[in-house]
Amino acid sequence: MPDYADPRDWLEMTKETGMALGLQNTSQLLKLLDLNLSNTTIIHVAGSNGKGTLCALLATNFTLLDQSNVLFSSPHLCRVEERIRVGGVPVRADVFDEAVKKIQLVSLASNIAPTFFEVTFLAAMIIASEQNVRFLILETGLGGRLDATRCAPADLALLTSISLEHTDILGGDINQIIKEKAAIARPGKPIIARVMNTIDYQKIVEEVAQNCYQSLIDVGKQPAQCHFIEIPDGTTARKEAHILAEQALAILSQKSLLEDAEELLNWPGRLQRLSLPSGHKMILEAAHNPTGLDKIIPELINLISTEYSMQKTCLIFATSPQQNMTAMMDGIATICDKIGNIELILTKPHGGRYPGVEPKILLQYPWPTTEIHHYQHVRDALEMLLQKAPEKCGTILAIGSLYLQGNILTYLGLDGDNDLSLIPKDSKVVEHSKGD
Secondary structure, three states: OOOOOOHHHHHHHHHHHOOOOOOHHHHHHHHHHOOOOOOOEEEEEEOOEOHHHHHHHHHHHHHHOOOOEEEEOOOOOOOHHHHEEEOOEEOOHHHHHHHHHHHHHHHHHHOOOOOHHHHHHHHHHHHHHHOOOOEEEEEOOOOOOOOHHHHOOOOEEEEOEOOOOOHHHHOOOHHHHHHHHHOOOOOOOEEEEEOOOOOOHHHHHHHHHHOOOOOOOOOOOOOOEEEEEOOOOOOOHHHHHHHHHHHHHHHOOOOOOHHHHHHHOOOOOOOEEEEOOOOOEEEEEOOOOHHHHHHHHHHHHHHHHHHOOOOOEEEEEEOOOOOOHHHHHHHHHHHHHHHOOEEEEEOOOOOOOOOOOOHHHHOOOOOOOOOEEEOOOHHHHHHHHHOOOHHHHOEEEEEEOHHHHHHHHHHOOOOOHHHHOOOOOOOOOOOOOOOO
């Protein structure tokens, strides 16, 4: 890799490395960086759906407790700094650049070529170390066992719901995927796992926890301590995250302010409601796979029927490639059927790891509405809708890829620090007494 002087140029060049699961490069760079995180409690979260929301809730709870924290999540919707939130706010560009510069120097000196994801993860570790934060929350990128985040010396691991995804990388059956994700368990440390209906789920997690030691990165060979949590059927995605966060806080002996955290949390692109100056009303939901979409449908339908009384809904749909594309489109069709009077806009997300599905391909599905438009770019779809009077659009509902939501927020100019903060400055933050 060429020796680019500017850290941003170098970071951009790391994308050429592509995606590379494995711990060798990250573990070596961590050793060379020689970070001190002895005062930091590290929480590591994996799963197929809900892991980002769980991480965001925990970070917001810590912020309300006045506990310093860094949240690492991916992908970013609008700009790379939002992958690292300090106290809920995207990290300052200069702080991020300094961290990347340190990784760049160590990488070039050691002839190690990290991926883009690995660099952003290492930057989060550097920033957490330099700011001596009390808590560091890490969202797994993909899988668990070989994800770069597994190199962090986590004190607590959490597993959200797991579904069949990324089978080309993680394995072709659900049991193999459970094994990969459960491997975020750390020797001698607790792991909280959401109970699933999959046969042998608990047995698989326990077996992985019993043998979770990885010689490259772990100290000690004790089994992880399993805590299984039952989630009632029909529980919403946000409530499920709340239940898991409650258990995590109990294990960490931290006060729960989750009711307030949930009320105040601004988690961009996740059931996010927008009221535009033009009078248009929007809901952004990044249900990015069939399982996540099925889980959010009742909540979406209830939200639109109870809080949005407009006669019409304009539904923007764009998605990245899916293991089961038909199931994804079936979910969108279900929403169309349940809401009724739908104008469907098919488009393509831009900026993701994989090219978005072409609108002309989505158009071939037998949609239960005749009012359908398709656009190659999200901006064209938005321009078409927003030039209409608000009452002609009704509720604008955008569903699909996280990158779709990022495209929308960027187009609307809602990509500043405050827009992307977990607790925006205009929120009425409740005063909480410390130490009780």
